[in-house]
Structure formats: C-alpha cells, structure tokens
Amino acid sequence: xxxxxxxxxxxxxxxxxxxxxxxxxxxxxxxxxxxxxxxxxxxxxxxxxxxxxxxxxxxxxxxxxxxxxxxxxxxxxxxxxxxxxxxxxxxxxxxxxxxxxxxxxxxxxxx
Amino acid sequence: xxxxxxxxxxxxxxxxxxxxxxxxxxxxxxxxxxxxxxxxxxxxxxxxxxxxxxxxxxxxxxxxxxxxxxxxxxxxxxxxxxxxxxxxxxxxxxxxxxxxxxxxxxxxxxxxx
Numbered sequence: 001x002x003x004x005x006x007x008x009x010x011x012x013x014x015x016x017x018x019x020x021x022x023x024x025x026x027x028x029x030x031x032x033x034x035x036x037x038x039x040x041x042x043x044x045x046x047x048x049x050x051x052x053x054x055x056x057x058x059x060x061x062x063x064x065x066x067x068x069x070x071x072x073x074x075x076x077x078x079x080x081x082x083x084x085x086x087x088x089x090x091x092x093x094x095x096x097x098x099x100x101x102x103x104x105x106x107x108x109x110x111x
Numbered sequence: 112x113x114x115x116x117x118x119x120x121x122x123x124x125x126x127x128x129x130x131x132x133x134x135x136x137x138x139x140x141x142x143x144x145x146x147x148x149x150x151x152x153x154x155x156x157x158x159x160x161x162x163x164x165x166x167x168x169x170x171x172x173x174x175x176x177x178x179x180x181x182x183x184x185x186x187x188x189x190x191x192x193x194x195x196x197x198x199x200x201x202x203x204x205x206x207x208x209x210x211x212x213x214x215x216x217x218x219x220x221x222x223x224x
Contacts, residue, residue: 004153006153009151034212041217041218042217042218043115043201043203043215043216043217043218044154044201044213044215045215046212046213046214049212089153089154091154098156098159098169099156099213100156100170101146101153101154101155102153103151103152103153104153
C-alpha cells in the first residue's frame with residue numbers, strides 16, 4: 001500500500017532550465033508535506049515543506065506546489081544548477097507524526 | 112557541530128549474527144527514528160522514539176529492536192541478521208515529538224551474506 005508515489009524514477013534537465021519533480025499521495029488526511037534531497041553517501045537533508053492550508057511555498061530557487069483536490073505535490077527548481085543533481089524524496093506526515101517517504105526521483109542537471 | 116552521528120559506516124554480517132547500529136545526536140532532540148532505504152522503496156520507518164524511555168514500531172519493525180535510555184542515543188539492534196536486512200540504514204532526529212523536519216545521519220551500509 002504505497003501512500004506516497006513518485007512515478008518518475010529519474011529526470012534529466014539542462015542547466016538553467018526548470019526542473020519539475022512530482023509526487024502523488026493517497027490520503028486526504030495528510031496535513032504536512034516535505035521534500036528532502038540526498039547526495040550519494042550522505043543522509044537526506046531537508047529542502048522545503050508546505051502545510052495543507054497553503055497551496056504554494058517558496059524558498060529561493062525552490063517552490064513547492066500543493067494541489068489538494070488532485071492529491072498532488074510538485075517541486076520546481078528554477079534555474080536548475082549542476083549542484084542540484086541528487087535524489088529527491090517527497091514525504092508526508094501521517095497522524096502520529098510519522099513521516100512516509102516516496103521512492104525518490106534521481107535528478108540530473110546537465111551543464 | 113556533529114548533528115546526527117551513525118556508526119559504523121559499513122558492515123558485513125553473516126546470516127544469524129547479531130549487531131547494534133549506533134546513533135547519537137547532540138541537538139537535544141526528543142524525537143529519534145530509524146529508516147532503511149532499499150532501491151525503489153524509498154525510506155521506510157523501522158522504529159521511532161518520542162523521548163527517553165519511549166519507543167514504538169514503524170512500518171517495518173520485524174527483526175529489529177530499539178531502546179532509548181538517554182535523549183542522545185538510539186541504538187538499533189539486529190538480533191539474528193537475515194539477507195533481507197541488507198540495506199542502507201539511516202538514523203534521524205527532530206524537534207519535540209512532531210518530527211516534520213528531520214535531521215539525518217550519513218547512513219550505515221549493511222550487507223548480510
């Protein structure tokens with residue numbers, strides 16, 4: 001029972017262009033959504049989050065959009081840089097404050 | 112600023128052996144947790160703790176034990192290792208019992224032969 005799905009295992013983008021990473025979830029009761037970034041041989045690091053009462057949150061080059069009716073979350077990176085190449089995980093907070101993660105999307109930014 | 116420290120970084124075990132993965136944090140976080148990462152599966156929660164003396168099961172707890180005797184430490188024990196436990200293990204900590212923003216260690220790569 002996959003509660004969080006990242007349907008694109010990988011994404012390749014040219015430097016300077018927009019990267020869009022997508023995430024779908026199944027339960028409308030989730031109230032908090034997060035994105036983590038992971039480099040090889042390192043632990044995931046927190047990137048950006050959004051509460052269910054909002055539909056957009058920005059932090060520099062990173063913007064997260066939440067479409068509650070579609071149960072869809074997306075992360076936009078503009079402009080993309082080679083240093084953004086990493087695995088991106090979306091996560092949702094379940095009742096009881098447990099985080100459930102998607103399978104991850106590998107982003108490659110080509111220079 | 113150490114953050115979350117995991118040891119060892121790599122470990123190879125034989126089936127049936129036991130071992131303990133260590134995790135320590137110096138941020139005075141109440142919430143600590145263990146995840147395993149497998150290809151195509153994302154990060155799955157094994158066990159978590161909302162404070163010293165309190166632990167609970169996550170999504171995939173079978174084969175693992177935890178204890179939380181201090182705020183700083185949250186070891187994960189494999190009592191009898193199985194090949195299905197070959198994975199990368201991450202320890203994470205967060206503020207209060209909420210855990211929205213987790214700080215992760217660098218991981219332990221475990222192979223069970």
